[in-house]
Amino acid sequence: MSPAxxxxxxxxxxWGGTLRRxxxxxxxxxxxxxxxxxxxxxxxxxxxxxxxSAEVFTKGLDLLPGNPQWENYERAWADAQFGKYLLNTVIxxxxxxxxxxxxxxxxxxxxxxxxxxxxxxxxxxxxxxxxVPAGYTIIPVVDLSQRLGLLNSQTGMILxxxxxxxVAAILLYVGYFRGIxxxxxxxxxxxxxxxxxVFFRIMxxxxxxxxxxxxxxxxxxxxxxxxxxxxxxxSRPDLRTVSVGMLAFVGENTTDWSGMAAAATISMxxxxxxxxxxxxxxVEGIAGAVKS
Amino acid sequence: xxxxxxxxxxxxxxxxxxRPRGAAxxxxxxxxxxxxxxxxxxxxxxxxxxxxxxxxxxxxNGFDTDRSxxxxxxxxxxxxxxxxxxxxxxxxxxxxxxxxxxxxATLLLAILxxxxxxxxxxxxxxxxxxxxxxxxxxxxxxMQFVFDxxxxxxxxALREAGLVMDGIDFLxxxxxxxxxxxxxxxxxxxxxxxxxxxxxxxxxxNEVYEAARLDGAGGLATLRHITVPLLKPFLVIITLLSIExxxxxxxxxxxxxxxxxxxxxxxxxxxIYRWAFAATIPRLGYASAAAVLFGLFIGLVGLLQLxxxxxxxxxxxxx
Numbered sequence: 001m002s003p004a005x006x007x008x009x010x011x012x013x014x015w016g017g018t019l020r021r022x023x024x025x026x027x028x029x030x031x032x033x034x035x036x037x038x039x040x041x042x043x044x045x046x047x048x049x050x051x052x053s054a055e056v057f058t059k060g061l062d063l064l065p066g067n068p069q070w071e072n073y074e075r076a077w078a079d080a081q082f083g084k085y086l087l088n089t090v091i092x093x094x095x096x097x098x099x100x101x102x103x104x105x106x107x108x109x110x111x112x113x114x115x116x117x118x119x120x121x122x123x124x125x126x127x128x129x130x131x132v133p134a135g136y137t138i139i140p141v142v143d144l145s146q147r148l149g150l151l152n153s154q155t156g157m158i159l160x161x162x163x164x165x166x167v168a169a170i171l172l173y174v175g176y177f178r179g180i181x182x183x184x185x186x187x188x189x190x191x192x193x194x195x196x197x198v199f200f201r202i203m204x205x206x207x208x209x210x211x212x213x214x215x216x217x218x219x220x221x222x223x224x225x226x227x228x229x230x231x232x233x234x235s236r237p238d239l240r241t242v243s244v245g246m247l248a249f250v251g252e253n254t255t256d257w258s259g260m261a262a263a264a265t266i267s268m269x270x271x272x273x274x275x276x277x278x279x280x281x282x283v284e285g286i287a288g289a290v291k292s
Numbered sequence: 293x294x295x296x297x298x299x300x301x302x303x304x305x306x307x308x309x310x311r312p313r314g315a316a317x318x319x320x321x322x323x324x325x326x327x328x329x330x331x332x333x334x335x336x337x338x339x340x341x342x343x344x345x346x347x348x349x350x351x352x353n354g355f356d357t358d359r360s361x362x363x364x365x366x367x368x369x370x371x372x373x374x375x376x377x378x379x380x381x382x383x384x385x386x387x388x389x390x391x392x393x394x395x396x397a398t399l400l401l402a403i404l405x406x407x408x409x410x411x412x413x414x415x416x417x418x419x420x421x422x423x424x425x426x427x428x429x430x431x432x433x434x435m436q437f438v439f440d441x442x443x444x445x446x447x448x449a450l451r452e453a454g455l456v457m458d459g460i461d462f463l464x465x466x467x468x469x470x471x472x473x474x475x476x477x478x479x480x481x482x483x484x485x486x487x488x489x490x491x492x493x494x495x496x497x498n499e500v501y502e503a504a505r506l507d508g509a510g511g512l513a514t515l516r517h518i519t520v521p522l523l524k525p526f527l528v529i530i531t532l533l534s535i536e537x538x539x540x541x542x543x544x545x546x547x548x549x550x551x552x553x554x555x556x557x558x559x560x561x562x563x564i565y566r567w568a569f570a571a572t573i574p575r576l577g578y579a580s581a582a583a584v585l586f587g588l589f590i591g592l593v594g595l596l597q598l599x600x601x602x603x604x605x606x607x608x609x610x611x
Contacts, residue, residue, distance in 0.1 A: 021409065024410055024411060027410065028410065028412055028416075031404075031416050035416055035419035035420065036419075038419055038479070039419050039422055042422065044438065044445050045434055056443065057442075057443045061445055099332070103332065104329070106326070107325065107328075110326055114322050116318075116319055122330075125338060130594060131536060131590050131591060131593070136344070136583040136586060136587045136590075137336075137337065137341055138564075138565075139340075139347060139564075139568050139580055140339065140341075140343040140344050140347065141340050143576075144336075144339065159332060159335075159336070163331075163334075164336055164337060166333075170329070195318060196321065220424070220425065223427060224427055224428045226428065226543035226546070226547075227542050227543065227561075242427060242430065243429030243543065243547075244429070246429055246430045247429060247433065247546075247547055250433050257443075260433065260434075260437065261437075264434050267430050268426045268430060271427070272426065274425075275421075275422075275425040279418065283417075283487055283490075286487045286488070286491075287490065287494075288491075290492060290530060290533075
C-alpha cells in the first residue's frame with residue numbers, strides 16, 4: 001500500500017498528475033456552484049429577515065441589507081410569539097424522543113431475547129403496521145384524545161406522537177439485540193443481576209449505535225411534525241409548535257415578508273446549529289438506518 | 293403428561309422449584325417492558341387503524357355523539373368522487389416523479405462524493421444535507437415567498453437573466469404547481485437519501501476496488517461491474533424508504549399551496565384533511581373511508597416491496 005501511495009504522490013506533482021486531477025476539480029467547481037444555489041433559499045431568508053419590508057420587495061436579490069433591521073426579530077420573537085412556539089417545540093420534541101427511545105429499546109430487547117407467550121402476536125401486529133403513514137389515522141387519534149381529555153394539551157400531543165408508528169425503531173433494536181452474544185448476559189445473571197439491571201446496565205449501553213439512529217430519526221420527524229400539532233392546537237394557539245405558528249403567522253400577516261423571514265430564521269437556526277455541531281452523529285445515525 | 297416430558301431433559305433436580313418462579317418474574321418484567329409500547333402504540337396506531345374501518349361505515353360530523361351506521365354508502369360515494377381519484381392520481385404522480393429523481397440523482401452524487409479524490413467533499417455533503425434538518429412546514433411557507441411571481445428571488449433572477457418578461461406564478465397556476473412542489477420536496481429530502489447511499493457505498497470494502505485496479509479495471513468498469521451489483525440490495529431498501537416518505541407530504545403541500553390552485557396539488561392526505569377538519573360540516577366517516585382505501589393501497593405497495601426485498605435477499609444468498 002505505501003509504495004503505491006508514494007508513487008501516486010510523486011505522480012501528482014508532474015503535469016500529468018495535475019491534468020489527471022483536473023476533472024475532479026472541475027466537478028468540484030460545478031458542485032460548489034450547485035451547493036451555493038442549493039442553500040440560496042436560506043441565505044435569501046436570512047437576508048430578508050434583516051431588511052425592511054420595502055427592501056425585500058425592491059432589492060430582492062441583494063443578499064446584504066442596507067441597515068440591519070433587528071426589530072424584525074423582536075417582532076417575530078415577542079409579538080408573533082415565536083419565542084414561545086420555539087420553547088413548545090423543544091419541549092414536545094425532547095419528550096417525544098426520550099419516550100420513543102426508551103419504549104422502543106425496551107420492547108426491542110424483550111422481543112429479541114425472550115421467549116414468551118404472545119411474542120409472535122406482538123411481532124405480527126408490529127410488522128403489519130409497518131407501512132401506516134400518520135396522516136391516515138389522524139381522525140381516530142383526535143377522537144380518542146378528545147375522549148381521554150388529552151386534546152388541546154401538550155401532554156396529549158407528546159403521547160400521540162410517541163405512540164405513532166415507530167415500528168422501524170423497534171425492529172432496529174430487535175436486530176441489534178439479537179446479535180449480542182448470550183455469554184455477555186449469562187455471566188451477569190450468574191453474578192445475580194436482575195432483569196432490569198441486565199437491560200439498563202449492559203444491553204442499553206451496548207446498543208448506542210441504534211440509539212443514535214433512533215434519536216436522530218425521531219428528532220427529525222418530531223421537529224418536523226405538522227399534521228398532529230396542527231389539529232391538536234386548533235383551539236389552543238398558545239401550544240403551537242413553530243411549524244403551526246408559521247402557517248398562522250403568514251395567514252395573519254400576508255405582507256410582512258421580513259417578519260416572516262425573521263420568524264423562519266428563529267425557528268430554523270437552533271436545529272441547523274445543532275446539526276453543524278453534531279454532524280457526525282446525524283450522519284452516522286441516518287446511515288445506521290440502511291446499514292442494518 | 294406433556295409437562296413431565298418437557299421438564300424431563302432439564303434434570304436439574306434441586307433447581308426445579310425455583311425455576312418457575314424465576315420464569316414468572318421474567319414474564320412480569322417482559323410485559324412491564326412491553327407496557328409502554330402496548331399502551332402508546334395500541335392507543336395511537338393500532339386502535340386508530342381499526343376504528344377508522346368502523347368510522348368509515350358511519351355518517352358522523354364529529355360534533356354529535358351519535359353516529360348513524362350507513363354501511364358501505366361512504367365507500368360508494370368516495371369511489372364515485374372524481375376529486376378522490378384526482379388526489380389519488382396526484383399522490384401517485386408525486387411518488388413516480390419524486391422517488392426516481394431522488395434515488396438516482398443521489399446515487400450519482402454519492403459515487404462522486406465517496407471518491408477520496410473529490411476535493412471538499414465533506415463541505416458539499418453538509419450543504420446538500422442542510423435542508424433536511426429544517427422544518428418542512430416552514431420551508432413550505434418560505435418557498436411561497438421564494439417563488440412569488442412579483443418579488444420572489446426566483447422570478448427576479450429569471451427576469452434579470454432575460455429569460456422571462458413577466459414573473460411566472462409557479463405555485464399559482466395549475467400547470468406548474470405540482471412540479472414546483474415535487475422539486476421542493478426532492479430538494480428538501482435529497483440529503484437523507486444521499487447519506488443512505490454514502491453509507492451503502494461504505495460497505496463495499498476498499499480491497500475490492502484495489503483488486504479491480506490491479507486487474508486493470510478503469511473507473512467506469514469498476515462502477516459497472518463492482519459498485520452497481522453490490523448496491524442492488526440497498527437500492528431496494530432505499531427505494532422503499534423513499535416511497536414511504538413520498539406518501540407523506542401533507543406538511544409541505546398544505547403550507548406551500550394548500551392543495552390548490554384548483555385542487556391541482558391536492559394529494560390524498562390533503563383530501564382527507566379537507567373533509568375531516570377544513571370543511572364547514574366535517575364528514576369524518578366519509579374522510580375515514582377515503583383513508584381506509586388509501587391505507588389498503590399503501591399496504592399493498594408495502595407488501596410488494598417486502599416481496600421484492602425477500603427476492604433480492606434470496607438471490608444474494610444464492611450467489
